[in-house]
Amino acid sequence: MHLDWGPEVESFRVELIAFLDEYAPPQTRPRRDFAMSVHDAEIIPQWARDWQATLFDHGWMIPGYPPELGGRNASPVQTMVYLEEMSARGIPRALHFPGYAIVAPSLLDFGTEEQKALVPAAIRGDAIWCIGMSEPNAGSDLAGLQTRAVLDGDRFIVNGQKVWTSYATVAEKCCLYVRTDPTAPKHKGISMLIVDMDTPGIDIRPLTHINGNADFAEVFFTDVEVPAANLVGALNDGWRITQGSLAHERAGLWVEGVARLEQTITGLVDLAHRRGVANDPIVRRRIAEGYQRAASLRALGYKGFTSFAQGSSAPEHSYMKLASSEQGKALYELGMEIQGAYGPVVDEERGEEAGRWALSFFVSFANTIAGGTSEIQRNIIAQRVLGLPRSG
Amino acid sequence: MNFSFSDDQLLVRDTARQLLADQCPPSLLRAHTDDITAARPLWEHLSDFVPLGIGPLVDLCVFMEELGRVAAPVPFFATACLYAPVLEAVGEHDLDAVLDGHASGTVALAGADGVWHPNAETRKTFVPDAASVDLVAAIAADGAVTLLASPPAQRIETIDTTRCLYDVETAVPGTSAGTISRAALDAVLARATVALAAEMVGTARRLLDMTIAYAKDRIQFDVPIGSFQAVQHKLADMSLDVERAWSAVYYAAMAIDAEDDDRDRAVHVAKAAAGEAAKRAAKDGIQIHGGVGFTMEHDLHLFLRRAFGAEALLGTTGWHHDRLADLLI
Helix, strand or coil: CECCCCHHHHHHHHHHHHHHHHHCCHHHCCCCCCCCCCCCCCCCCHHHHHHHHHHHHCCCCCCCCCHHHCCCCCCHHHHHHHHHHHHHCCCCCCCCCHHHHHHHHHHHHHCCHHHHCCHHHHHHCCCCEEEECCECCECCCHHHCCCEEEEECCEEEEEEEEEEEECCCCCCEEEEEEECCCCCCHHHCEEEEEEECCCCCEEEEEECCCCCCCCEEEEEEEEEEEEHHHEECCCCEHHHHHCCCCHHHHCCCHHHHHHHHHHHHHHHHHHHHHCCCCCCHHHHHHHHHHHHHHHHHHHHHHHHHHHHHCCCCCCHHHHHHHHHHHHHHHHHHHHHHHCHHHCCCCCCCCCHHHHHHHHHHHHHHHHHCCCCCHHHHHHHHHHHHCCCCCCC | CECCCCHHHHHHHHHHHHHHHHHCCHHHHHHHHHCHHHHHHHHHHHHHHHHHHHCCHHHHHHHHHHHHHHCCCCCHHHHHHHHHHHHHHHCCCCHHHHHCCCCCEEEECCCCCCCCCCCCCCEEEEEECCCCCCEEEEECCCCEEEEEECCCEEEECCCCCCCCEEEEECCCCCEEEEECCHHHHHHHHHHHHHHHHHHHHHHHHHHHHHHHHHHHHCEECCEEHHHCHHHHHHHHHHHHHHHHHHHHHHHHHHHHHCCCCCHHHHHHHHHHHHHHHHHHHHHHHHHHHHHHHHCCCCCHHHHHHHHHHHHHCCCCHHHHHHHHHHHHC
């Protein structure tokens, strides 16, 4: 047991910091202690596109990948240092994650050579992707999806509806999960298709979040024709692809969530001083509780990373997802509470930081729902980590 | 950052676990409740481990975690985590006898308020194991350390029958052992606090393990109660708290061993996280056991007692959060 990462990692850190000092655009500089995209009018502004391309060209987009995929063949520990430094500064890699975080690894693992050729643009952000997974009747029960694809010669005909599809309004391409065998058990009749979003028969209707942003959508498919060559992996084997992700980053992505908690706590301390309640014993204790939970969570993340770096599979992912999302929501709520009557105020002049606490509280609901709700995370912990029997 | 144990640490853990599984069953805790001398043979087995008290804190925590797992009713915490480091800090040559396992001791510091900080009161409170050790090191307001043999001690009756606490009258003749500086005393207490937090994590994990086993075994409505989500989600939350507390404890131990700048905060985080984990494991553990968990006959209450006893010693969860707030705000 020891605290440091070792000397070979420190030169990596120095190189990264020098790069960030020189290239990080001004929009990434202000301390972003709040949930993302509260202020940006555009879903993916030009500066963010340029920044993603710069990261790719310098091998800092996905450090664990080779240079042609926007990386530098970094080790797991170096990748951890990368995520630490980026998140400590609140610098986002990209404002849209599906392309680099989900599509790229899925295509690299399961795609044809032709499909793999799409990966560099997905990581660099030159092509924006969305993921067609959730449906009105397939949320937590994702494998119950009903969007149908029927093979007809050299093409699939797709009919159905997706919902909560992030970035659908700006995406060029979609990784679409469809049912190709309705008679098979539900996990075994699913396939994945690459769909161009400008194909006739696709109707995209923006959905507005409770915070007023519209970066996700409902997507309707009516007799949409998709070339058979766009099938990723084997027919009816698509469920396996949903389990894939950035394997070499998965063990470190929690750092971003924990760093956001820590930045939010710093924001709460400042807020308590500005609102004149920094000496209130209840406020003090509750801020300290938040700090304790974030700090103990960071330690748990490092513990899981240790197992990962040594080659064992770590169950910590569900713990981290559950705890950081729930804690984030609680901290934003505390930020509103500290302001008393002004907690819900969002007008620019009278509201504290233009209502960012209230709006961030609203955004934070997404974190306890998306990517597996807190209840699903508890099921996973109970059944896969603690070995309890599946519920009937 | 590396959270994996060395081979030596694994050896300490495995040796302690095996020894304690044999020598410290729940029946011993019950016998100790009626007669505290019942645990003497166990203490003779464990005194070999006392030198851990002045070695790397991570190693000490490994052992304390195992003691917490069985709620061992021995003066190890008093002797190894409090008494030995105080003797070491004042350069007292009697330390050798303690490390050899020939002498045991404890520390008397808190006054009537129960808080472990220097004070001028001569009647000390919450002194662990004062009646079952050889010497009590009484610490005065100026840090003067006096070693007392069999000072007048009165047992404080608490819900925790596995750890004995005493009021001790220290205005009696003793041997002066020099003066401990405030910084040295704070360092001893920081280490002891993390060690106690490690013990609490061991107790919390025992409560969690017992409850998981019960939830898999107990049939109601024709199925194991562990298949119900209401039960699963409680167990998931208990396990999350235990995992993060374990991690916070070893992070704090590493921070102290490395003299890292984060160590003061980490100590409060560790004890508070351990308190949250132990309290939740005890409360929800009993709830999931239902009526049987509420009986004296079942062993669960022995660990509930230990958990809440340790929670109150060296600062409650709330007290540590308040000290943390003083560092943050």
